[in-house]
Amino acid sequence: xxxxxxxxxxxxxxxxxxxxxxxxxxxxxxxxxxxxxxxxxxxxxxxxxxxxxxxxxxxxxxxxxxxxxxxxxxxxxxxxxxxxxxxxxxxxxxxxxxxxxxxxxxxxxxxxxxxxxxxxxxxxxxxxxxxxxxxxxxxxxxxxxxxxxxxxxxxxxxxxxxxxxxxxxxxxxxxxxxxxxxxxxxxxxxxxxxxxxxxxxxxxxxxxxxxxxxxxxxxxxxxxxxxxxxxxxxxxxxxxxxxxxxxxxxxxxxxxxxxxxxxxxxxxxxxxxxxxxxxxxxxxxxxxxxxxxxxxxxxxxxxxxxxxxxxxxxxxxxxxxxxxxxxxxxxxxxxxxxxxxxxxxxxxxxxxxxxxxxxxxxxxxxxxxxxxxxxxxxxxxxxxxxxxxxxxxxxxxxxxxxxxxxxxxxxxxxxxxxxxxxxxxxxxxxxxxxxxxxxxxxxxxxxxxxxxxxxxxxxxxxxxxxxxxxxxxxxxxxxxxxxxxxxxxxxxxxxxxxx
Numbered sequence: 001x002x003x004x005x006x007x008x009x010x011x012x013x014x015x016x017x018x019x020x021x022x023x024x025x026x027x028x029x030x031x032x033x034x035x036x037x038x039x040x041x042x043x044x045x046x047x048x049x050x051x052x053x054x055x056x057x058x059x060x061x062x063x064x065x066x067x068x069x070x071x072x073x074x075x076x077x078x079x080x081x082x083x084x085x086x087x088x089x090x091x092x093x094x095x096x097x098x099x100x101x102x103x104x105x106x107x108x109x110x111x112x113x114x115x116x117x118x119x120x121x122x123x124x125x126x127x128x129x130x131x132x133x134x135x136x137x138x139x140x141x142x143x144x145x146x147x148x149x150x151x152x153x154x155x156x157x158x159x160x161x162x163x164x165x166x167x168x169x170x171x172x173x174x175x176x177x178x179x180x181x182x183x184x185x186x187x188x189x190x191x192x193x194x195x196x197x198x199x200x201x202x203x204x205x206x207x208x209x210x211x212x213x214x215x216x217x218x219x220x221x222x223x224x225x226x227x228x229x230x231x232x233x234x235x236x237x238x239x240x241x242x243x244x245x246x247x248x249x250x251x252x253x254x255x256x257x258x259x260x261x262x263x264x265x266x267x268x269x270x271x272x273x274x275x276x277x278x279x280x281x282x283x284x285x286x287x288x289x290x291x292x293x294x295x296x297x298x299x300x301x302x303x304x305x306x307x308x309x310x311x312x313x314x315x316x317x318x319x320x321x322x323x324x325x326x327x328x329x330x331x332x333x334x335x336x337x338x339x340x341x342x343x344x345x346x347x348x349x350x351x352x353x354x355x356x357x358x359x360x361x362x363x364x365x366x367x368x369x370x371x372x373x374x375x376x377x378x379x380x381x382x383x384x385x386x387x388x389x390x391x392x393x394x395x396x397x398x399x400x401x402x403x404x405x406x407x408x409x410x411x412x413x414x415x416x417x418x419x420x421x422x423x424x425x426x427x428x429x430x431x432x433x434x435x436x437x438x439x440x441x442x443x444x445x446x447x448x449x450x451x452x453x454x455x456x457x458x459x460x461x462x463x464x465x466x467x468x469x470x471x472x473x474x475x476x477x478x479x480x481x482x483x484x485x486x487x488x489x490x491x492x493x494x495x496x497x498x499x
Contacts, residue, residue, distance in 0.1 A: 005194060007072075010104045010137045016193040017133055021204040022216050027197055034217040039446050044123070047306040051123035052107055054307055055155055058170055059108050059119065062091030072096065072103055099144035102190060106138055110151070117151030118142065119172075123306045125159040125315055127173055130213035135175055136182040140190075152176045157315035163308035169315070208239065229253045229273050233416035234266050235406075265406060272410040278426075278491075284408040285492040290399050291485060294328035296362035298355070298394075299477035300376040301441075301470070303449050310346040312382050320376040321347045321448055324474040325358040326482050334482060338471055344453050348383035355380065356390040362397060366481050368420050370400035401481055404488065420480055428483045433476060437469040444473050 016023035075096035337358035341347035
């Protein structure tokens with residue numbers, strides 16, 4: 001091993017297991033802009049850290065190696081000192097080991113009668129295959145460091161846990177057997193990674209590994225820019241089918257032969273693209289008859305917490321905390337209703353009251369991808385049983401705008417997607433999300449969490465601006481449905497009659 005050989009952390013080794021090219025960039029370009037975590041990743045990391053801290057309460061009596069994550073050598077020394085204590089600690093949190101220039105930190109290291117047990121904590125609701133690799137790398141490093149590791153467990157969140165009873169927040173699974181199987185290949189893989197890192201950037205063909213088990217941060221460096229209307233833009237097409245089309249010489253939708261067997265949606269998409277115009281099926285008029293006035297156009301926004309905070313909630317449950325609703329009212333036209341949580345208290349009872357009041361006069365309640373709104377309504381009914389019957393009636397009134405589009409029209413500008421962000425500007429030119437400070441759902445979720453849980457620490461002006469931005473985003477979602485339904489009515493030869 002040369003003096004210049006880089007030390008490999010567990011995370012680097014795992015990235016190399018996914019792709020050697022990714023590891024090479026991580027080591028040789030540690031300051032690459034692609035490696036700066038975005039807001040979504042920072043949220044996952046923060047919630048993961050919270051889960052890790054909470055897990056220690058379920059394996060009590062341990063000693064924490066309480067040092068900054070980048071002080072690897074100091075953490076190794078501190079771990080060594082704790083291991084030598086008499087009497088020994090029953091557990092060590094964040095124990096860190098170095099062997100053969102490879103680092104591994106263990107969430108929880110338990111002392112047993114014949115050795116030690118590794119406990120890896122994951123902020124997920126289930127055990128995943130890549131978790132086994134994670135634990136295997138830890139066990140490999142610890143054993144090479146001279147520690148007798150006899151057990152390997154995985155602690156993950158329990159989807160059956162319900163707040164406030166967090167006694168069963170975690171599920172602990174014995175993964176020793178699969179870990180031992182993976183361990184057989186770890187030494188050779190680490191050696192191969194080190195040899196690779198001593199040379200130039202390796203050539204690795206693109207493939208499924210680019211997004212499994214995680215999206216590679218360097219995807220854009222490797223994947224070529226595709227031509228417009230590439231066959232991969234077919235709605236929800238499987239990668240296997242894309243490869244088949246490319247192998248047969250079909251690069252774009254224009255290349256597909258007319259006698260190729262396609263699904264109804266794909267056939268409509270190809271017709272629209274090749275003709276350069278929107279395709280509207282005759283059955284659209286009949287489908288529109290389900291949208292009976294007076295209508296309410298309803299949209300929810302949610303937050304998702306790894307460790308639940310409100311009664312009846314489970315880990316990572318989508319909890320509604322905001323809604324916007326445009327409602328047809330006789331003599332008043334469209335009236336807008338909205339509600340947004342103001343702080344960390346359970347928002348659902350007040351939100352339920354507001355939704356019931358907003359939708360009271362509607363015969364049908366329009367949503368886009370209504371299964372999401374249906375789930376939100378059910379969660380509200382659980383939290384506010386006094387409103388359960390009214391919420392159930394709202395659920396029964398739901399009509400979904402998404403399948404109406406999916407089954408009956410296609411515009412070339414949809415780009416293979418029926419998300420409201422793509423369909424709105426194509427159907428209603430001049431109306432989109434580009435003029436908003438918050439323009440998509442993931443950002444809205446993160447900003448909602450920031451407003452609810454840290455809003456009291458913000459300057460009043462910043463908090464007020466964030467609140468307005470969130471209200472405008474949710475309002476655009478419900479208004480988008482209003483305008484798209486009007487447009488669809490126009491496509492079949494007449495306007496829908498709105499109050």
